[in-house]
Amino acid sequence: MKKKVAVLLGGNSEERKISIASGRAILKSLIRSGINAHPFDTRDFPIMHLKRQKFDIAYIALHGKGGEDGSIQGILEYLNIPYTGSGIMASSIAFDKKKTKLLWKSAGLSVLPDIYIQKEDILKNLDIFLIRKFYKLEYPILVKPNNQGSSIGITLVHSKDQLKNAIKIAFNYSNNILVEKFIKGTEYTVSILGEKILPSIQILTKNNFYDYTAKYKLSSTKYLCPSELDLKQEEKLKKIAKKAWNTIGCNGCGRIDIILDSNNKFWLLEINTIPGMTNRSLLPISANTIGISFDELVLKILNKTIISSS
Structure with a gap:
């Protein structure tokens, strides 16, 4: 049938x-x-x-x-x-940036330091809260909604006077936010299809980081696949991505974003359990590098569901 x-x-x-x-x-x-x-x-x-x-x-x-x-x-x-x-639990955890980072950290994976803020914590007096919480903060930092994708609501903050507005913007998209250490490095993404870790992609953007504009609007954003990492670094990156994926309990297909700092250390950024499938999307680019066409990729994702449900 x-x-x-x-x-x-x-x-x-x-x-x-x-x-x-x-x-x-x-x-x-x-x-x-x-x-x-x-x-x-x-x-x-x-x-x-x-x-x-x-x-x-x-x-x-x-x-x-x-x-x-x-x-x-x-x-x-x-x-x-x-x-x-992915299923209910893995999807729910992966969509929560803080919970994801806590699980990754408990598994011995490297995540950037952050401060987690709930809206109820600062409703009474934002100014006093900022003085208490951020007096030792080193700039620049990223302020991001805890439950949001596509880099929506994220602001790169260079000084204390920009922080208040950035927090207000992030709270427009989520009741919980993360204030995270920002490092300027080389951004990579690793796609996963079933048990297979696909070739990594290096993301080149003229913006300070791979934000919404760089993702969806700028033609200047470039994607290198193969990513130009040497074999040893590529294998290390894939190993980190696989452990990160399995720690959250994901399945099917997805994507993990990682940054490489100036000391040659990889830091996990985020996980995406329903990757984009447009002409600019990264999962299809990575799959195509090893000979999997877009139509084949779509069918493989569908067939994994049919097999697991039969």
Whole structure:
């Protein structure tokens, strides 16, 4: 029997536009491969309709809240519909930057120092809180929402007088934020497909870091794959990525962002359990380097779900 696949896209998160682009690319690819696939925008259609419309599998192309945080995964499990990507627990942890870093640190992996702030901590008097908490802070620092993707809401802060505004911006996107040590280094990303660690990509941007503009708007951003690391460093990077992936308990496919500092040390930055699948996305670039076309990649992700659910 031919399986009916729902490509979940859109949603209500800040990453809606990116999700639609990913979802459409996946949908077109599945149709090219002869799959009975249909788009399903979770903003406009109740997810419970999936069962009524007799969908067999959900291909998740939702980015951000409602897609990567375990909530949609929980509903799909309740509906008994297999889905692509990581499960409820791994998705939920991976979407929480602080919890992810705590687990990585407990596993002996290197993460950048940070200060974790909850909105309730500073509602009464932000100025007094800042004086108490940040009097020894070394600039520059990154202020980022704890639960957000695509570098949305992140500000690079160079001095104390910029901090207050950066914190307010981050709190627009999350009730918890991270104030993290910033290091200027070489950024890499490592994609994972099932048990396979794909070749790393070096990210070259003219911006201070790989922010939203560099990701989605600047044509000057370059991606090197192979990444120009020597064999020993590439293997070390892959080993770190695999341990980071397994520590969170992820499966399916995903991406891990890492930075190499001036002392030749790798630092884990973030994990992405539902990577972008657009023409600028990094997972397809990495897969293509070892001869996996976009259509093959989309099918491999789908087939892993079919096999695991059978």
